[in-house]
Amino acid sequence: MNTIAENVKEIRRRMEEAARRSGRDPGEILLLAATKMNGADRVREAAAAGVDLCGENRVQEMQQKLAEGAYENVPLHFIGHLQKNKVKNVVGRVSLIQSVGSAELLEAIEKQAAKMDLVQDILFEINIGREPQKSGFLPEELPDALKQAADCSHIRLRGLMAIPPAAETADETRPYFAAMRRLFEEHARDASMEILSMGMSHDYEAAIEEGSTLVRIGTSIFGERYI
Ligand SMILES: *Cc1c(COP(=O)(O)O)cnc(C)c1O
Numbered sequence: 001m002n003t004i005a006e007n008v009k010e011i012r013r014r015m016e017e018a019a020r021r022s023g024r025d026p027g028e029i030l031l032l033a034a035t036k037m038n039g040a041d042r043v044r045e046a047a048a049a050g051v052d053l054c055g056e057n058r059v060q061e062m063q064q065k066l067a068e069g070a071y072e073n074v075p076l077h078f079i080g081h082l083q084k085n086k087v088k089n090v091v092g093r094v095s096l097i098q099s100v101g102s103a104e105l106l107e108a109i110e111k112q113a114a115k116m117d118l119v120q121d122i123l124f125e126i127n128i129g130r131e132p133q134k135s136g137f138l139p140e141e142l143p144d145a146l147k148q149a150a151d152c153s154h155i156r157l158r159g160l161m162a163i164p165p166a167a168e169t170a171d172e173t174r175p176y177f178a179a180m181r182r183l184f185e186e187h188a189r190d191a192s193m194e195i196l197s198m199g200m201s202h203d204y205e206a207a208i209e210e211g212s213t214l215v216r217i218g219t220s221i222f223g224e225r226y227i
Pocket of ligand 1: 080163202216217219
């Protein structure tokens with residue numbers, strides 16, 4: 001078994017190669033460690049290995065690790081499904097909420113951020129595979145959502161995020177990444193968005209080739225998760 005530091009080094013190498021292959025600057029692509037089910041010590045190990053960001057999926061797990069000081073050396077994002085009644089536990093505690101996929105959630109975050117007198121950075125999650133069981137805005141819902149975000153003075157929309165349908169190979173996922181990039185480019189300038197969060201352990205190189213600026217990696221850093 002490789003150490004976390006060895007895994008991070010290998011991922012960085014592959015990220016750089018994917019960036020070069022597609023004529024991009026490797027420095028413009030961020031590596032987020034998806035830290036779910038890994039304890040505070042392993043989060044610290046990933047931070048020491050030089051990941052740019054950490055991302056948590058579950059509010060309770062995040063609170064536990066926050067209390068343990070796990071993220072002292074690395075900015076934290078929320079990347080999981082967020083219920084409205086948990087918004088108060090996340091706003092102001094993370095530098096970015098990546099998974100804002102409904103008008104109701106956006107409104108709840110705006111209200112909480114106003115109450116706390118801060119501006120919360122967010123991404124819009126897009127249900128790019130149009131999967132009924134998944135959350136996120138459908139692509140055609142994005143223009144209205146952008147208008148709503150522009151009216152929220154306590155929210156700063158920084159970009160888009162997607163989790164494409166599970167696939168056997170990265171090449172099956174590639175068309176979804178390309179569709180995300182088109183959607184992003186169509187709206188990026190008007191909405192001043194600069195982050196396109198896509199790509200996980202099995203497909204991050206394809207995601208980078210298709211324009212990702214932030215990859216979210218769990219298994220390839222920490223090994224398989226056992227529940
Ligand atoms: C777990 C998770 C990842 C990382 O998945 P791996 O396949 O383990 O790399 C990325 N994004 C989200 C939203 C996740 O929940």
